[in-house]
Ligand code: SF4
């Protein structure tokens with residue numbers, strides 16, 4: 001591909017790239033060249049660490065391979081990029097706290113990127129070392145150049161923020177506004193989904209390292225990954241929907257998943273084309289889309305998961321069920337006409353007519 005890395009990253013940041021595997025070498029170069037220049041700090045709030053696992057399991061390119069193939073100077077020793085990451089970093093305990101403080105106090109040349117996984121809770125529910133997690137995030141946000149909220153808990157509150165919410169969990173953006181850091185909140189990059197998709201983080205990081213700011217939607221999500229509606233623009237099961245053919249529990253696996261509770265009509269992500277697990281499948285192939293990337297998820301119209309949306313989206317202003325009836329009716333009529341023609345032909349043959 002005759003495209004500079006900068007062009008590619010611009011493309012990834014604005015138009016979306018389905019598979020990033022062909023750009024593996026470009027991405028590795030970006031990270032390798034950034035080793036002394038970019039300082040990444042990955043903090044974990046109220047979360048299940050599924051986003052860290054999702055990132056670590058990125059298959060092509062393999063993130064662990066990227067991190068271990070970048071060596072420190074001529075030593076041959078692999079560096080651990082980010083500077084700190086709770087789940088993957090070899091350090092822990094007081095050494096981990098020291099590394100976060102080093103990152104905060106680092107004043108040399110270069111860029112600082114803060115990644116937060118998990119939602120923010122009220123004081124007293126989450127502590128790291130001798131400080132409340134809220135304090136850590138505030139201190140880190142003050143000195144960073146870019147902030148990425150990775151996964152739906154961090155981007156929109158996610159599961160900890162769901163109805164009941166005993167810990168007062170909220171999104172990173174709401175937290176930053178609450179503590180008066182509106183300027184930081186405005187520029188946050190939200191990479192929602194539960195868990196976050198590794199491609200979205202790798203491409204966003206590579207873009208920021210190259211100095212390309214991704215174009216964001218009204219929820220601060222990169223348009224490249226969240227610019228298209230699943231149901232209207234991408235779902236491979238849409239032809240079933242248009243013909244009124246629906247999968248039903250215990251009856252038929254074939255068909256559109258709307259009646260199983262699919263939230264694709266109210267969800268904007270590139271899951272059907274980017275897919276998951278090394279680009280092999282996505283949720284609707286195995287069940288339904290629960291809408292995990294949307295701000296109101298998992299409440300509002302997104303819950304309970306296996307409940308139909310209150311109304312069927314229309315096709316050319318006609319409900320899909322009507323299309324279904326019309327389709328079945330038309331098909332039945334076509335079968336009847338075909339049978340009639342066949343019978344007529346048979347009679348003619350018996351009479352010896354042409
Ligand atoms: S309802 Fe779900 S499965 Fe059906 S076409 Fe829309 S997105 Fe696809």
Ligand code: SF4
Pocket residue numbers: 193194267269271272282283284288289290291292293
């Ligand atoms: S298909 Fe839907 S539920 Fe699955 S990851 Fe994408 S947005 Fe989330």
